Amino acid sequence: MDYLKNLNEMQKIAVTSFGKPILIFAGAGSGKTRVLTHKIAYLVDQMGMPPENILAVTFTNKAAKEMKNRVDSLINGFDVSKINIGTFHSISALFLRKNIYLLGYEPGFSIYDQDDSSKLVKNAIKSLDLDTKQYNFKNISYLISSLKNKMIYPNEYEKITSEYREIKIAKIYEKYQNDLKESNAVDFDDLLLLPLEIFEKFPEKLLEYQKKYQYVLVDEYQDTNKPQFKFISSITENHKEICVVGDDDQSIYGWRGADIQNILDFEKSFLNAKIIKLEQNYRSTSNILNAAHSVVSKNLNRANKKIWTDNKKGELIKIIECVDEQNESLKLLKNLKKIKDDNKSKFSDFSVLYRTNSQSRILEDYLRRNAIPYVIVGGVKFYDRKEIKDVIAYLRLIVNNSDLISFERIVNFPVRGVGKTSVKKIIDYANEKSINVFDSLKNLGEINIGQKQKKSLKIFRKLIEEASDNSDKYDILSIVKELIKSIGLKEYYLDQGTDDSYDRWSNVNELINSIEDYTNKFPDLKLIDFLEEVSLLSDIDRWNDESDAVTLMTLHSAKGLEFPYVFIAGVEEGLFPLYSSIDDVEQLEEERRLFYVGVTRAEKQILLFHSNSRRRFSGERVPTIKSRFINEIPDKYLDYEKRSFIENKVPHLSYNEKNTSETFIEGDRVLHKVFGRGRVLNVQGIGGESKVTISFSGNQIKKFILKYANLVRI
């Protein structure tokens, strides 16, 4: 009970109010995580609610994990692990594993990511004999996703339009949805929609879950979409025991279907609701807060509130004008070093944020060249690499034989002499007989393809079937190792002998390592659980925040995080806000909120960088001007860096430069001062200039220039 002492008056009210729907407007840095964890603790400890009857939805899996730990440290004698905490997507996935049979899917369904989905859309376009140039599969895939987010189904979409093209798109949409089911697969949107379909068709299921989830908490409520709203409002329909936390000023996922009206209209959707505002910020200096507020308050569509703080004024917001992106990276680096030296801070106290992932490359170059340790969140994802997706496709097909996209991906990988024409014949046959592609391999006699092809397909079929049979008997690691051996993946990559193929094999090796970790950590979990984790873990979830390194990420990824020092790169018209947002009031307001999110991540100091020119497409250099968002901050909060002579040279910083005479080879165990113990995966080049690829614990792969890396052999 004494844990309530650590809360302010408003927070206390928020924690101890029950009996009606509650909306907590929690401004940036106002301690909402604290409120949520205390509320859960209070529910269990004081209200006597069994942990298993609580449902808490967070925005990332990382946040879910942290929340569990924090609740656990607040109360004793309860099994906190029974609380249902997770993202909407992971909670739905769990629900569907148990209940999707009601809709005629198998429990081993695959979860398709954007890439898989758009491939399936492409198939649909082709099989409807539409022109692939006129009907761009990626655009249409995106469109279908936004329709699903708005809960508009194919037949409804067809009804609301009379345009030829849109009617065709409705057909594609319909075919796509059928093909998904044929493949026993769901996309990210289905994950949210199918539970609703089950609730509608099987009211007893809804009743069951209404009883199970007696109290529902939702974090980051401003970023929920229509299906998510429906999910929580159905669950709480009877008891109305719901508490949502959010900040309309931080709604930044509108483009993904998030509806800011969910939070603004909460009182209309949940009658008799209690609204609580947490307006005291404990995170940032008042300069940071005032600057951020002065920008976001330009938005018209927002709830009226003003965040305040007792914290001291702090440093002004530094505005740094640069010549181009190289100069920007350079100045960023110099400022980072200066602040670090002046304050004796750690690298991990710094975060560099940007609007687009493509901005990270040049920043990375400069940091690496100057031996500044850094980690990048997002960007080119490990699990998006081709070689990794290939192995994952095998695993998926083993779990779910109906998975068409995975089948197409690997039926001829590594090459087994089955070309496009043969694959097409097999798929056509399967369609004709309405069986799944994999089953059609059992009737090869009826398909008109060559003997050689039939022979290797038979081997392929046996391979998958045996693995499927074994998938329950053996642990994940053994299955994967056996698989890689039998398809000869190592030989396939190493025989090519190129740098590229070598890299790819190291990545596959890294996947094996991470599977080994996973198997050790969760010996009882099955292949299907691993695949689900791979599909649903976000970039932030995979971020290892333990190492002392500067964190680079997009503004979107930074939501919910905080750092003492935050640098935002590329604060220019056209980039932030983006060109495409400038003419659209709603989109511009969302960019402004994104700016607000970025600035309020900072505790002590924020620096905004903008360049006078930037390379836009491939080669063209475009003049750029500073963002309107900077102009929207009153001058009294700003400190324009004095324009000194322009240094545009790559600095020659030698303090970390060492002449390493030591050379390393693959397999060497090494120690790095930031990342700790690791293993050398690959060495490219000779001497100090050579690049070494090293894998560290936690599935981290890093590349270094040897002479800057300060590696010690162990």
Next chain:
DNA sequence: CTTAAATACTTTTTT
């Protein structure tokens, strides 16, 4: 059917 060369596409953010 496979490999190499040519062409297309990308850079807005992500579960």
Next chain:
DNA sequence: AGTATTTAAG
């Protein structure tokens, strides 16, 4: 600029 997909040659 770099990768992915498509096309042409073998």
